[in-house]
Amino acid sequence: MKKSTACVHAGNSNHNPAHGLNTPIYTSSAFGYLDTAENIYPRYYNTPNQEVVVQKLCALEQGEAGLLFGSGMAAISTTMLALLQAGDHVILQRDLYGGTHHFVTTELKRVGVDYTLVEETTVDQLEAALQSTTKLVYIETPSNPLLKITDVAAVGSWAQQHRLISVIDNTFASPINQNPIPLGIDVAIHSGTKYLGGHSDLCFGAVITSQSIRDRIYGTAINLGGSVNAATCALIERSLKTLSLRVIQQNKNAQAVAEFLQQHAGVQQVHYPGLANHPGHDIAQRQMQGFGGMLSFEPKVGGGEGAEQFMRQLKIITPAISLGGIESLICAPAKTSHIKLSAEERQQVGVSDELLRISVGIEDTEDLLEDLQQALVMIEEL
Ligand SMILES: Cc1ncc(COP(=O)(O)O)c(C=O)c1O
Structure with missing residues (x-):
């Protein structure tokens, strides 16, 4: 199945005595005994509603197996805690989702896992960070919030060569835009709260990987x-059916918004991998x-206060x-x-006070461009 078809049809439930097209919501936390090694129980990650979603995501990410969690951070933290132990070392890119950065520098450190943050996830920099205790390499591409691009296949093959587990946060791309597993990455993680859910009304996380790594994380x-x-799970299942449609429109709108901002005199810099002058454009x-x-950009507004005022002028794009x-x-x-990072850490990562990040939705492109134009005019007049 191609992706739009997989969104609609992959993994659909056959747990349905009345032949309804959607999976019934199994409200039970208690399930009758089965004559198997493991019974069904929500915290065993094996209820029918969980399994349907995992199968759909495996089809979309081309992975063998997966686990669903109550948030993206639960997926990230459980994966790292499962695959690492005291004395191990992990290599991560510096430009990461702030919550992941915070987890690594506080919780993982507390349990004795050492880490190195690399500026660029090039093979040279990864090689320089490698230690005899390194067990895992963790990337996020496009990254949050500067949309830096890592060469996924290069990191995957470098990790295989050194027998490291490679993990990617694939949230920003979604499985519609990027499939890291066929490119050689072991584990793809999503904050499903974002594109997979897609309606800003639920919180979950997903890990898609091989059967053997899934069993270790489990x-x-x-x-x-x-x-x-x-x-x-039922809401996720419904949301995934329109994932491809939504993402295709979001891609189109984001490209138009990035091009509009790039040519605007009121904007310093735009970070979007679809722009030909983005440093990661060819790899992307x-x-x-x-x-x-x-995408993210720096308007010429004079610091955090100016950026705040710009956001207040917007009528459709919501802060x-x-x-x-x-x-x-x-x-x-x-x-x-990135609020949990110190001012110095933010500066190292390149997150300035006036940097603004837009998550572009599915609205009509012209309305988004007009909204940005009127806010840029208003801010000039203030
Ligand atoms: C790239 C990325 N990864 C992970 C997370 C964490 O996800 P959650 O908020 O669902 O725990 C976020 C949240 O913003 C994110 O942007």
């Missing part, structure tokens, strides 16, 4: 207990099927945290996703 996942409930073109709905929904959202990463 051993820790049942102890940490971050599973997701049946009602949320090779490894992505679309450049995604996320809000989170991303990946049908509605266009804007935020200042220095005050939201």
Whole structure:
């Protein structure tokens, strides 16, 4: 099946005595005994509603097996805690989702896992960071919030060569725009709260990988207990059916918004991999099927206060945290996703106070461009 077909049909339930087309919501937390090694239980990650979603995501990511969690951070933290132990070392890119950065530098460090953050995930920099205790390499591409691009296949083959597990946060791309597993990455993680859910109304995370790595993560996942409930699974199943449609429109809108901002005199810099002058454009073109709905830019507004005023002038694009929904959202990463980083760490990562990130939605392109134009005019007049 191609992707739009897989969104609609892959993994659909046969658990349906009345032949309804959608999976019934199994409200039970208690299921009758089965004559198998493991019974059904929500925290065993094996209820019918969980399994249907996992199968759809495996089809979309071309992975063998997966696990669903109550948030993206539950997926990320459980994966790392399962695959690492005290004395191990992990290599990560510096430009990461702030919550992941915070987890690694506090919780993982607390349990004795050492880490190195590399500026660029090139093979040279990865090689320089490699230690005898390195067990895992973790990337995020396009990255949050500067949309930096990592060569996924190069990292995958470098990790295989050194017998490291490679993990990617594939949230920004979504499985419609990028499939890291066929490119050689072991584990693809999603904050499903974003594109997979797509309507800003639910929170979950997903891990898609091989059967053997899934089984290793599972051993820790049942102890940490971050599973997701049946009602949320039913909403996810419904959302995934329109994932491809939504992402195609978001790609189109984001490209138009990036091009509009790039030529505007009121804007300093635009970060979007679909722009020919983006440093990762050629790699993105090779490894992505679309450049995604996320972009960031620095308006010429004079610091965080100016950026704040610009956001207040917008009428359609809504200032809000989170991303990946049908509605266009804007935020200042220095005050939201990267607030837990110190000012110095933000500077190292390149997150300035005036940097604004837009999650472009599915609205009509012209309305989004007009909204940005009127806000840029208003801000000049202030
Ligand atoms: C790229 C990325 N990964 C992971 C997360 C964490 O996901 P959640 O908020 O669902 O725990 C986020 C949240 O913003 C994110 O942007």
